[in-house]
Amino acid sequence: MPKVHFNYETETWEARSFLLPHFEGDFVLLSPKDMLTKEDTWISRQDMLSDFDMVRESVSNAELRAQINNYFMKVLPKKATPDERKVAELDTYRHFPELVDTYIRYKEDSGNEAVSMSSNRVKVSEQLYLEQFGAFVDMLAQFSAFYQVPGRTYKEALQRVHFLKDVIENKGGHKVFYVKGQPIERESDVHILYRLTWYATASDVTREANDGRGPADFKISRGSKDKSLVEFKLASNSQLEKNLAHQSEIYEKASDALISIKVILYFTKAEHDRVVAILEKLKLTGKENIVLIDARDDNKPSGSKAA
Numbered sequence: 001m002p003k004v005h006f007n008y009e010t011e012t013w014e015a016r017s018f019l020l021p022h023f024e025g026d027f028v029l030l031s032p033k034d035m036l037t038k039e040d041t042w043i044s045r046q047d048m049l050s051d052f053d054m055v056r057e058s059v060s061n062a063e064l065r066a067q068i069n070n071y072f073m074k075v076l077p078k079k080a081t082p083d084e085r086k087v088a089e090l091d092t093y094r095h096f097p098e099l100v101d102t103y104i105r106y107k108e109d110s111g112n113e114a115v116s117m118s119s120n121r122v123k124v125s126e127q128l129y130l131e132q133f134g135a136f137v138d139m140l141a142q143f144s145a146f147y148q149v150p151g152r153t154y155k156e157a158l159q160r161v162h163f164l165k166d167v168i169e170n171k172g173g174h175k176v177f178y179v180k181g182q183p184i185e186r187e188s189d190v191h192i193l194y195r196l197t198w199y200a201t202a203s204d205v206t207r208e209a210n211d212g213r214g215p216a217d218f219k220i221s222r223g224s225k226d227k228s229l230v231e232f233k234l235a236s237n238s239q240l241e242k243n244l245a246h247q248s249e250i251y252e253k254a255s256d257a258l259i260s261i262k263v264i265l266y267f268t269k270a271e272h273d274r275v276v277a278i279l280e281k282l283k284l285t286g287k288e289n290i291v292l293i294d295a296r297d298d299n300k301p302s303g304s305k306a307a
Helices: 033-037 045-050 052-057 062-075 082-095 097-109 111-141 153-170 173-177 187-196 240-255 269-281
Strands: 005-007 012-014 204-210 215-221 227-234 259-266 290-294
Touching: 045 052, 045 082, 045 097, 052 062, 052 082, 052 097, 062 082, 082 097, 111 173, 153 173, 153 187, 153 215, 153 227, 153 259, 153 290, 173 187, 187 204, 187 215, 187 227, 187 259, 227 240, 240 269, 259 269, 269 290
Parallel strands: 227 259, 259 290
Antiparallel strands: 005 012, 204 215, 215 227
16 A cells, blocks of 8 residues: 555655455454544533633632633623624633633643543443444344335435334334433434445445535435435434524535435434424425434333233
């Protein structure tokens, strides 16, 4: 493989050969398990903003702390929106560099917490991806006839969504979404499960396809004239209404797709009611291409209890 190693003595890139593991004729790429837990870095701009109130109150110098609070209240508009508050916080950080030092010192002092959080995320990922998702693959394999789906990409994509819905709602598949009794918080985990349903297909399945206006979750295509998009959202997503109103249409135009399918997973009755209210407001109730999936665990008794 060319240009994979930089030689600091000659200041040039060099080629290297690698012996890769393989299985049934295909190479297998092994990735460190901690890469499965990629989150924002422990010290980051976003985290610094979210901790702004704590940071400014942690300044030990009382006079400086009063100056910071006074400056912040001056630059913060009355009845400020969340975006306006963020701008005011950044302005205050720039005006008082000591605040940044206070934030970094606090994060460094709590480094043990970062190690503990990382370790917990690795354990959760091992259970979710290796154990629970593996069991889900075995469940999909029981329905081999499912993989013989005819028709255009929209019909195929929609049938696979409904297959996923049936497994989750009626065949115990909802259990894969819970770790230690808590539902998943990342839409990317749902993407992985949907991708598993696309075994043995003639369609090209591209995840997070970006055609210039931002990435769609999935683009399903057979050539340039048959394209469909699939978007997954958790009902808890604060931007759900905005997404349903605008996002998929933007992606459709950018990808020249015929239509998009929007899939929404909910984990509580309250989330279900919120989604229903949004769909009614946007006049989207009953649309074939909007699929709700019930992933609740409080309304699916076992067969023995139901009997």
